[in-house]
Each structure stands twice: as C-alpha cells, then as structure tokens.
Amino acid sequence: MGITVFGAVFVDVKGYPLAQYIPGGRNVGYVVQTHGGVARNVAEDIANVELRPTFVSVVDHSGMSTDVIEKLKRHKVKTDYIVRTDDGLGTWLAVFDNNGDVTASISKRPDLTPIIDVLNEHGKEIFEKADSVAVEIDMDVPVLKKIFSLAKEYGKDVYAVVSNMSLAMERRDLLRRCSCVVCNEQEAGMLFSIDCENRAPEEMLEFLKKGIHKAGFEKMVVTLGSHGAVFASKDGESGYVPAQIVDVIDTTGAGDAFFAGCTIGLTYGKTLAESCKIGTRLAASVICTKESVCPRFQPEEFDLHVNVSE
Numbered sequence: 001m002g003i004t005v006f007g008a009v010f011v012d013v014k015g016y017p018l019a020q021y022i023p024g025g026r027n028v029g030y031v032v033q034t035h036g037g038v039a040r041n042v043a044e045d046i047a048n049v050e051l052r053p054t055f056v057s058v059v060d061h062s063g064m065s066t067d068v069i070e071k072l073k074r075h076k077v078k079t080d081y082i083v084r085t086d087d088g089l090g091t092w093l094a095v096f097d098n099n100g101d102v103t104a105s106i107s108k109r110p111d112l113t114p115i116i117d118v119l120n121e122h123g124k125e126i127f128e129k130a131d132s133v134a135v136e137i138d139m140d141v142p143v144l145k146k147i148f149s150l151a152k153e154y155g156k157d158v159y160a161v162v163s164n165m166s167l168a169m170e171r172r173d174l175l176r177r178c179s180c181v182v183c184n185e186q187e188a189g190m191l192f193s194i195d196c197e198n199r200a201p202e203e204m205l206e207f208l209k210k211g212i213h214k215a216g217f218e219k220m221v222v223t224l225g226s227h228g229a230v231f232a233s234k235d236g237e238s239g240y241v242p243a244q245i246v247d248v249i250d251t252t253g254a255g256d257a258f259f260a261g262c263t264i265g266l267t268y269g270k271t272l273a274e275s276c277k278i279g280t281r282l283a284a285s286v287i288c289t290k291e292s293v294c295p296r297f298q299p300e301e302f303d304l305h306v307n308v309s310e
Helices: 038-047 063-074 114-129 141-154 165-175 185-192 201-215 254-267 272-287
Strands: 002-006 010-017 029-036 054-059 082-084 090-096 102-108 130-136 158-161 180-184 219-223 229-233 238-241
Touching (some): 029 063, 038 063, 038 254, 054 114, 141 158, 185 219, 219 254, 219 272, 254 272
Parallel strands (some): 002 054, 158 180
Antiparallel strands (some): 229 238
C-alpha cells in the first residue's frame, strides 16, 4: 500500500501583489484558489515521485472536495478511506509578499474526528499494508491516539509533520513516539522555548544535537528556509543539508514537500542525511518556476527500490 498519510484537506485562498507589497495597505494583485492542506500536499508529493500513497482524510460534500479526490486519484493516490461530512473541509487564507513568503494568514480547521470511525472499521487493513505512517501531529488527540495505537500494534514507524505548532506543543508525549519529527525554525523555537530565528545553520545544528536528547525525540529535522536544514538523531547522526537555489514565486508547500521526501527516504532504508537530501530535492521542485532547472525525479534517482505494483 505504500506510505499512509493522515490529515486534513484545505482550500487555499492566496493573494499575490502585482506591485511592491505594502503591509497594512490596499495592494493591487490577484487571488487564486487551490487545493491545500499539509497532509493532502504530502500525499500528492509522495505520489509525484511515482510512489502510491494512501490518504486517510475527511472532506465535505462540495464540488471542490470532489475535485480534490479526483485529482488525487489521477496522481494514483489511494482515496478509499476519505469520508465526506458537513464540516470536513478546511480553509486557509493567505497574503504573499514580493518574495513569495506569507505575510499573514488565517485558517479554519475541519473536523477530523470521523477518521476514528474509519480506523475502527478499516484499521487492520490500513496498517497491515502500510510501509509507514505520516501524520499531522496537530490533529485531534483522540484521532492521533488511535493512529499511534494501531501503529504500535502493527509495528509501523510514524513520521510527524507540524502545521500548527501551538497545537503540536500540547502533544509532546505523542511527538516522542514518532520515528522522526520535522518542523521549521520558528516552530522549533516554540517547541524548545528559545529564539531559533536567524540562527546560522552551524549554531542551529549544535543546539539541535543537544536539544533532541532533552526533548526525548528519536530523530528531528529543522528546516531553515533558503538556508537548508539541519538534522540530528539520538543515536548520534547529525548534519546540515543546504537548500537548492531556484527561482521562486510561492514557497507554500515547500516544507510539506521536504517532509514528504524525508519520509520517503526513511521509510525505504535511507539514512537521515540521505533522506534530508531527498527532501531538499523535492522541496526545490515544488517552489521552482522553471521546469528546466528543477525536473521531476524518479525513485531510481535516489536508489529507492520500492514495489509500486499495487
């Protein structure tokens, strides 16, 4: 079945300036509406490298939700365990500056508790066939506890991505049960109660090597935007991976793609360093605006010998 991804689907409403962006001003620009959500992005990113993930989620009864499911199917994502409810679709509203970075955003989260019913009915078949499990760690606690219980029962590694660190901080006990946690520098600062922004990669790496033991995490990766990422594990593996230089129009989804790449690597036998390189490569392909600079890659590019015959 490949990697199984749990999490939300969002509609992303994104505004871009046509002239110099003025914070607090009335900026002339354009607005686009796209499929979003961290977990949905991750599932699609995994599928984009010719793997076949399973996505367990909730959507509503709208045409947008139908479009989401149909697009995932076209990417060969298994969607059998997506259910429809009245409040199953989230919304993310964001404004971008001229560098493609988010300057402000508001999100409305969907109700993901129906996933518990899916797991009560289909948990055995989902987890028996999963190569690993990827979760949004800020989901509802009862949903997460059910996922972690089944992962332990069937011996599956769980990889955690953060979409809301304020909520994730309330789930520290579950973070410690993950095989790897991936977050950005601002989120790491919240998690460890220090200022991690604008630290040099070398400084951030030294801090992470010490902090991972105090936090009780197996493995952790902290992304540093255009400066790349640092990683560390409790067994001593640590290092730094630089970012790839690309032309950028929108950085949305780069962190999700990085997490997808890390999860792919760790699931299929790569070291943490190798997995971060896969994440960096996949993140670059998401934010890149020139196909000639950032072509799509295949599993064979990183010697990923994965059975995708299903």
